Amino acid sequence: MGIFTFWPVGYNAYLAFNDYSIADGAATWNNFEHFKYIYKEELFHNALKNSLIFLLIVPVIQICALLLAKLVNNKLPGMTFFRAAFYIPVITAISIAGVVWVNVYKYDGILTWFLQTLHLIPQGSEGQVDWLGNPAIALFGVMLFTFWRGIGWFMVLYLAGLQAIPKEVEEAAILDGANAFQRFWKITVPMVKPTILLCSLMSTIAAMKILQEVVVLTKGQADTYTALFYVYDQAFRNYNFGRAAAAGLVVTFFCMILAAIQFRFFGEKK
Numbered sequence: 001m002g003i004f005t006f007w008p009v010g011y012n013a014y015l016a017f018n019d020y021s022i023a024d025g026a027a028t029w030n031n032f033e034h035f036k037y038i039y040k041e042e043l044f045h046n047a048l049k050n051s052l053i054f055l056l057i058v059p060v061i062q063i064c065a066l067l068l069a070k071l072v073n074n075k076l077p078g079m080t081f082f083r084a085a086f087y088i089p090v091i092t093a094i095s096i097a098g099v100v101w102v103n104v105y106k107y108d109g110i111l112t113w114f115l116q117t118l119h120l121i122p123q124g125s126e127g128q129v130d131w132l133g134n135p136a137i138a139l140f141g142v143m144l145f146t147f148w149r150g151i152g153w154f155m156v157l158y159l160a161g162l163q164a165i166p167k168e169v170e171e172a173a174i175l176d177g178a179n180a181f182q183r184f185w186k187i188t189v190p191m192v193k194p195t196i197l198l199c200s201l202m203s204t205i206a207a208m209k210i211l212q213e214v215v216v217l218t219k220g221q222a223d224t225y226t227a228l229f230y231v232y233d234q235a236f237r238n239y240n241f242g243r244a245a246a247a248g249l250v251v252t253f254f255c256m257i258l259a260a261i262q263f264r265f266f267g268e269k270k
Contacts, residue, residue: 009252015245022239034246044230044247050139051227051251054207055258057143062200065151066192069158070184083159087152094149098216101145105131105217135223142213142224149213150206154199161195162188197266204258208251227251 016034018027038044072083089097104111107128112121121127131141165188173183189196211228218224220233228251235244 012245012248015242016249017246018242020241022241027242030242034243035250037243038247038250043225044227046223047225047227047230048250048254050223050225051208051210052254053139054143054146054210054226055204057146058200058203058207061147061150061154061203062196064147065154065199066158066196068151069155069162070188072155073159073162083155086155089149090152092149094212094216097145097149098213101148102132102217105141132218133222138218138222139224142210142217145217146207146210146213150203154203157199158192158195161192165191193266197262200262200266201259204262205255208255208258227254 015027017029017031019030020027068086072079072086103109106112107130109131111131112128115121116123116127121129129137132138169187169191170183173187178186209228210226211232214220214224214226214229215232220226220229225233227247231244231247231251234240234247
């Protein structure tokens with residue numbers, strides 16, 4: 001933890017207040033100049049806004065993952081296959097998955113064909129949509145890709161939480177006349193609350209730190225420039241490590257605030 005977590009975080013905080021040269025490794029103290037710069041920079045404002053918009057995926061993926069875990073928790077023929085099938089995107093390399101989804105989002109890709117088949121968009125070239133090039137919808141396209149890759153992971157976590165619930169509790173509720181919805185809302189949800197907190201926290205931090213998905217799908221274009229992509233861009237394209245470190249601290253600050261809010265609502269009340 002000291003080598004791979006605490007030292008990098010501490011050194012990042014140090015760089016945020018310095019001008020760092022990669023050529024000679026020299027760091028020159030500059031107080032809060034990097035923070036002042038990104039505070040006034042419209043590019044970083046838009047990047048942070050996109051990251052906050054990306055948080056919309058958090059409740060969607062958590063609700064769907066919990067319902068999916070409830071579904072695959074049933075002992076039915078072939079259920080093991082479905083559990084594995086939903087988990088395959090999690091273990092698929094993001095570069096490979098990105099290539100697949102870029103082709104899905106092509107003008108004449110499977111998504112366009114599917115929507116044209118359902119007559120939801122016009123047939124032919126008139127119905128072709130630039131899913132990853134249109135600033136109005138590109139970020140939501142990245143969200144859908146993230147949903148596809150992440151729902152299997154959270155499904156497994158929720159499945160573990162569901163299987164830890166004593167069967168006697170639900171059997172007693174059935175004897176008391178509780179229907180399926182009442183059992184889910186009054187028994188399942190309260191008893192997997194710690195898992196909900198864990199998954200929501202992980203999903204929120206992942207949404208704020210979204211980077212790989214943007215790199216493989218849009219490379220930050222079409223208004224998908226997120227806060228962590230800004231950090232990556234400043235550090236490894238512009239070699240402005242101090243400014244990148246300052247932006248990274250701001251992202252960390254927002255993650256801490258969101259984590260505190262989630263602990264407030266989902267944590268155990270004393």
